[in-house]
Amino acid sequence: xxxxxxxxxxxxxxxxxxxxxxxxxxxxxxxxxxxxxxxxxxxxxxxxxxxxxxxxxxxxxxxxxxxxxxxxxxxxxxxxxxxxxxxxxxxxxxxx
Ligand code: FES
Numbered sequence: 255x256x257x258x259x260x261x262x263x264x265x266x267x268x269x270x271x272x273x274x275x276x277x278x279x280x281x282x283x284x285x286x287x288x289x290x291x292x293x294x295x296x297x298x299x300x301x302x303x304x305x306x307x308x309x310x311x312x313x314x315x316x317x318x319x320x321x322x323x324x325x326x327x328x329x330x331x332x333x334x335x336x337x338x339x340x341x342x343x344x345x346x347x348x349x350x
Contacts, residue, residue, distance in 0.1 A: 309321070
């Protein structure tokens with residue numbers, strides 16, 4: 255098996271395509287990916303801190319809270335722990 259064969263199998267194992275919205279804009283992902291991953295891949299900005307500086311995922315394992323957003327009306331949801339699924343509504347306009 256060549257190295258490229260291994261990568262091809264991984265790509266085929268990706269989940270179904272899903273679409274959710276971030277601040278009203280559609281973001282495309284694959285089922286099984288996290289919301290944070292999809293947002294990073296598309297260059298979407300995250301919530302801002304009290305000074306207005308943008309935040310971004312740091313740990314990607316649920317400990318730093320740098321990735322929080324409002325997910326389906328639930329504020330301060332860690333997007334790195336939230337699986338992407340069809341129809342989610344993400345709002346990043348809140349301030350911590
Ligand atoms: S990136 Fe650290 S809690 Fe989500």
